[in-house]
Amino acid sequence: MSNLVRSKKDKEIIAEYESQVKDVRAQLVEQQRCLEQQTEMRVQLLQDLQDFFRKKAEIETEYSRNLEKLAERFMAKTRSTKDHQQYKKDQNLLSPVNCWYLLLNQVRRESKDHATLSDLYLNNVITRLTHISDDSARLLKRSKEITFQLQEDLMKLLNELYTVMKTYHMYHGETLNAETKLRDAERQVGVGKVGPGGGVEPLFGMRIEERHQRRNAARKMEKMREKRKAKYSENKLKSLKARNEYLLTMEATNSSVFKYYIHDLPDIIDCCDLGYHSSLSRALKTYLSAELSLEASRRTGLEVLEGAVEGLDPARDRQRLLGLYPTAFCPPPRFSFQPHMGDPVTQIAAQPQVQAELTSRLQQLQSRLSTLKIENEEVKKTSGATLTTLQDMTVLDDYDVSQSFTHSPSSESVKSSVSDGYLNKPSLAKRRANQQETELFYFTKFREYLEGSNLISKLQAKHDLLKKAMAEGYIADTLTTSRGRKNSHSNHQDSTKAIPLLVESCIRYINLHGLQHQGIFRVSGSQVEVNDIKNSFERGNDPLIDEENNHDINSVAGVLKLYFRGLENPLFPKERFNDLLSCVPYPSTATRT
Incomplete structure (x- = not known):
């Protein structure tokens, strides 16, 4: 009956653990889906922006042609007039006529400006948006690789915790069985020494064969008792070590899960957003610069959009994303210790049998952590410097196109007026190649930093728990010793200070x-x-x-x-x-x- 109760309890514990792990696995899958959905929304947004600016460029081109036709129509009428001849000589006309010519010149200038605007939309803004879309897909792919690896490591930890828990339960069950067998053996030894009447049966009243049989039986029962006692001690020690390992692994798992949800996920989201906001800001600032330079009177309406562009904030977007999907990014509850069959010990036991082993393990963890922290700090510095360089590449102030609207007396084509634009710079291809190379190096270092910090987090959790257990064991011993000394020397101490x-x-x-x-x-x-x-x-x-x-x-x-x-x-x-x-x-x- 007792075995059935234990088996049922074990199955309940395992079922509860598997349910918790299943929830975590579902969260990890949901995180991948959320990140992909966020990138798809961005790509769709960028595609809509490209279609919008392409249509707007067609409208601006058509408008420019109509303005040119309008100006040419009225200029043809005035070329043969006296006023036009006088205008060519000294440009001194009556104010109404001068206004008329200035108005026609203004229309021609507006025609050139709108042609320039159309060219900027087609060859600058749309190209920028295309690059942003390509960058978003590429960054998502690399971020997914890192996320998948982190999630794989997390699931390995959960599997390791499951294995350690099962081992602890198995050893503890064997200890209970060995204890039961030991008690049975001790009871048999006691029964063998008592005669049928309740007292010790005298041997001198027996035959020699019976005496030998009784003695042999007693020796066998005593030998069996000693054997079971040794087996019980061995199983008890194994159970103690398994429980310690279970507690250490559980603490490391909880620390890794907490770090993944609180620190790693925001960093991964930032990697998906890397350069997106600043690049989109540059593209929209190009549009703003063109519109503001074309028509200053529209500045009031465009300032609303400018304020929205200036408000692009990756940190705020990240918080919004986390707020939109709380079930996917909320850390799961901490794993709690599952005692087996009423085991009252819930902490690391620094008993004399394992104290030397725990001390050695603590020293190894201290040495390993010291080395890892130095190495990871160097990787972090390199990653930070690379990130700063990468961010500097994505925040170049090259969106001001006011020079494209500078007019000169000589007649120039539209393309020549934007010859210094975004696409026509010779360094563009080299700059983009450097950016992609820097991105690759940053993701490599970022991966190394996450792997190192995860390992440090696991080792630090084990180190802190071991150190706390060892310190509590030391303080307990010290208090016991000092209490004895105090009792023996209480007459010689000054308790007033x-x-x-x-x-x-x-x-x-x-x-x-x-x-x-x-x-x-x-x-x-x-x-x-x-x-x-x-x-x-x-x-x-x-x-x-x-x-x-x-x-x-x-x-x-x-x-x-x-x-x-x-x-x-x-x-x-x-x-x-x-x-x-x-x-x-x-x-x-x-x-x-």
């Missing part, structure tokens, strides 16, 4: 981390860190209570030395200084005392 927080905290930190450190109290620490720790104590805080802050042990020792050095009344009073010096020549310790 408390130990300063700085002294108590520094000594505790040195006891935990510095007893094996070479050069303690001799090697100077970082002056900056010493000042920071000292200032924190002066504000009433304890900067050494947080186990996550890895302070330099030499700096902590330096704070303690600085405190004793700055006491108004030193530990060794000044009036006793000469007496202490006079004791130095005495060879005997008893004489010195």
Whole structure:
């Protein structure tokens, strides 16, 4: 009956875990779909903008031709008149006629301006939008590769957690079975020693064969009991180690899941948006510059759009995207420890059987984390510098086309007026090639940074949990020892004056981390860190209570030395200084005392 209850409980735990993992997997799939949908919306938006500007360019071209026909029609009438001959000589006409000629010249200028505007739409704005569409698809593809890899790593962690949990449950079940068998064996040994009447049956009343049989049976039962006792101890140790491994893996998994949802997903969204907002801003600013230069009177209406263009903000769009799909991007609940059959232990057990192993593992994690943090920091700096360079490439101020509307007395074609435009620059192909090469390098470094930070996050979670467990075990031992000392020396202690927080905290930190450190109290620490720790104590805080802050042990020792050095009344009073010096020549310790 007990086995059936255990099996049912195990199935319930596994079903609950599989349901939680299924929800996480569904979220990951939904995230990919949301990112693809967002990119499709952008591509569709860009396509609509291209169609809009293409149609507008056709309208502007037709309008330019009509204006040119209008101006040519009335210019042909005036070329043979006296007024026109007089205008060619000294350009001195009556004000109404002068206004008429200026009006015709203005129409011709407007015709050229609208032809220039049409050319800018076709060969500048639309080309920019095409590039943005191509960039968005390319960035989505690379971001999906990174997202897929991160999700694969996350699922591997969940599978590893499932395996470790199953192992822990198996070993704990074996421990319970071994305990039951041990109790049965002990009960059989007790029954074998008791006779039928309830007392110990005398052997001298038996035959020799029966005596030998009884003795052999007793030896076998005792041997079986010892064997089962050894099996129980072995299974209990395995269960202890499996539970510790389960807790460590669970903490690392929760840390990785939290980091993925809180830090990695926003970064991936930023990668999908890389250059999109600034490039779209440049394209629309080109349109704004052309329209504002063409017709200043329309500036009021265009400022509304300009304000919207200036308000392009990738961070705000990212927040909007996260707000639109809360179910896809909200972190799942933390994985909680699932005790097996009423197991009361829910924390890392730093028992003597595994304390040496945990200490060795903690030291290995510290060494590995130190190396990884240095390497990942270098990768982060390289990635940041590359991102800055890439952003600089996408925020060039080349959208001002006011020079395209500069008129000269000589007659020039429309194409010559925009010869310095966006497309005709010789450096365009090289600039785009450099941009794509920089993008590739940035994504490589970004991938390395995410992989390194994920590994650091997992190792740091295990390190912190192990360190906390070891510290709690040490404090428990220290409290037990100090309690005994206090009871034996209570008559010699002065309880009216408390130990300063700085002294108590520094000594505790040195006891935990510095007893094996070479050069303690001799090697100077970082002056900056010493000042920071000292200032924190002066504000009433304890900067050494947080186990996550890895302070330099030499700096902590330096704070303690600085405190004793700055006491108004030193530990060794000044009036006793000469007496202490006079004791130095005495060879005997008893004489010195």
